[in-house]
Amino acid sequence: MERKRRTIKNGILFVLIGLMLMIAQACSTKPSTSNESASKQEGPKQGGTLTVVRLSDATKLDPHFITDIPSANIVYQKVYEGLVEPDKDFKIQPLLAKEWKVIDGTTWEFKLREGIKFHDGAPFNADAVKKTFDRLLDPKTASPQREKFSMIKEVKVVDENTVQLILEYPYAPLLSILASNEGSIISPKALAENPDSLSQHPVGTGPFVFESWKTGQEISLKKNENYWGKKPNIDRVVFKVVPEDATRLAMIETGEAQINDQVPVTEIDRIEASDKMALYRTExxxxxxxxxxxxxxxxxxxxxxxxxxxxxxxxxxxxxxxxxxxxxxxxxxxxxxxxxxxxxxxxxxxxxxxxxxxxxxxxxxxxxxxxxxxxxxxxxxxxxxxxxxxxxxxxxxxxxxxxxxxxxxxxxxxxxxxxxxxxxxxxxxxxxxxxxxxxxxxxxxxxxxxxxxxxxxxxxxxxxxxxxxxxxxxxxxxxxxxxxxxxxxxxxxxxxxHIAAYSKNVSGFWLNAASYLMIDDVVIK
Structure with a gap:
């Protein structure tokens, strides 16, 4: 199975509120072309640092205040996770929630996975979900993402591992918004102690733990050794800011970096002619x-x-x-x-x-x-x-x-x-x-x-x-x-x-249709 940590039965989720609910429990489909996955490998090699070179630095790392995908790309499905996630075909799959049901047109109930901890040791539970969304929906927070969730009237804790989202009105694409970066679940401990620090120091449940941010230079994440699911193969990932297009590609060729996910189209011929680099393309x-x-x-x-x-x-x-x-x-x-x-x-x-x-x-x-x-x-x-x-x-x-x-x-x-x-x-x-x-x-x-x-x-x-x-x-x-x-x-x-250049000694990454770089299965040879 390509997505990280669980066996889920094949199916498709689509909701017609008030009429039907079919819960999809599907493994993401296998790539139809070689471009859908960087390349295949003979058994995953462990360790190493993945270096991703990028045109610009992030603006902020708090999912309630991130308004651009390049910034969200640093933390989405790496530091933070949501209740659900999209697979490669953008079908919704369980993540921090193991299952859900629509009780009526405006009441959604989620059963949560047990035994998960945030990076700061706080337990993941229904109360953590409530605190995340209460903060997001509070007008005093002044989150630019608040309107995206304005249909949520109340977040109700049923028991430690069950939470309900009570909506103002039926909202068909609720799961799709919960699966986006805006739906990231944040540590309640971090929210209580120093919420302002989240802009510079994210704290989630994901497979990578925030390590450091040298403004204008790089952001580094390290493997979460206590991750609840399948742990990453690599030890660290560093997002390095390199403004010059030619320099980023040169770093891929020399092995200083492995992935450049912001490639100008003018460089396609150079990439395809290289024996050290390969080109990744996806709609x-x-x-x-x-x-x-x-x-x-x-x-x-x-x-x-x-x-x-x-x-x-x-x-x-x-x-x-x-x-x-x-x-x-x-x-x-x-x-x-x-x-x-x-x-x-x-x-x-x-x-x-x-x-x-x-x-x-x-x-x-x-x-x-x-x-x-x-x-x-x-x-x-x-x-x-x-x-x-x-x-x-x-x-x-x-x-x-x-x-x-x-x-x-x-x-x-x-x-x-x-x-x-x-x-x-x-x-x-x-x-x-x-x-x-x-x-x-x-x-x-x-x-x-x-x-x-x-x-x-x-x-x-x-x-x-x-x-x-x-x-x-x-x-x-x-x-x-x-x-x-x-x-x-x-x-x-x-x-x-979306196009990316990558070193031929790296495999297992992919870009989803929203341009997020997915690195759970990355292997550096």
Missing amino acids: GLAVEYVGFNVKKKPFDDVRVRKAISHAIEREAIIKGVYNNVGTLANEAMSPKVFGYSDKIKPYDYDLNEAKKLLKEAGYEKGLKVTLLTSDRKERINMAEVIQSQLKGIGVDVKIQVMEYGAYIGMIEKGEHDMAIGGWGNATGDGDYNQYNLFHSASQGPPGNHFYYSNPDVDKMIEAARRESDEKKRLKLYEEVMQKEIDDAVYVPIRNYE
Whole structure:
């Protein structure tokens, strides 16, 4: 069995609230291609340090405050675990909860595994689950993740190993959100003694224990010798910050590092030509886009947003910038996410229509805007292409490149005009996409960096998260995404394909569709 520690019967979980519940107890399926797993090995070798080189440092390590996947990647399924987890096909499997049932449409009961301890020795039990979610849901905590769990009215301890989540309303994708990083269960001892320290020193139940964080340099985790499940093969993992793309690849080739999970597409040929490195590719759940801050001039005028939407030649970006890695997006939801619709049509490339709209908006003589991007090579290249394209309609684009942490800080404060962004759906469900990106309650850190607010859109998103009928949910998402396109909130660019370079002396890792690096079974030869 590929996922770590238990034997679970094959099956599929899907919930139609109030109608049916089928509990899946399935081993993750075997990879269909060699890319699904780095490589096979002849019996696992023990020990060694896995070094992962990355473009940027984490921003914070508290799952209640992490708002970006690169930071979550450090702790997800490594330091922290949730009640449930997704397998390679994003089907939900037991983790800290061994089983669960829906008592009625709004009451979910979880039976917990026994004998598990947090890294600081605190016992894992129903009270620990309650303390984690009570902290998350407390308005005083001011967690940007609170809205994702706003349907939870109460966390009820039934007995030491049984906990109930009482919901305000039926919520179909509850298990998918519990399986995400936001659903991580935190040590109650750490929460009681020094919750602020969790941003720098995470304490969970996972197979790795936090060791140290040298800001701007590296974060290290060590094997949890007291882990309740199958222990990792490796002794340590170090996430090392190396901003230069070429240097990261050179470190893989020389053996200084084993994995580079943030690889520019421009380096694919170099990787494939190397006898020391190999390339890992897998489809993702994320979508990349150009987003407008609709509260700032000139983007508070829908005609300006539509004009720029008409003037960006998206196909040229996919081919010229991304070398056809990933596919052309038609909406802010990947085809791999539940809720996707192929009926949504973005604005076509039409410079005459773009000029006409700018004239109507009073910008016949042109305008100046700033385009913000993080320092990823492809995004800088994309910004330059867009800068060139928008000259054709008289829009003068100033490109602002920021280190990833500073970029996140800026968009979370709404200080940008327009920005190249991406949404890495962490659950595979449309609610995670729509509620976080477009609902009025999610403006700022939770994900709505467009600062978009539309009461009709809010109502449709809320209706979709409460709807138990699959076909009705799909129809609601189709309707709401068309409305977001009509309002020209963003320009969809690319459905992600995640790529990584790795040393040929390492095996057993994989990237899941949300771009999390999974290292439980890693072997270093």
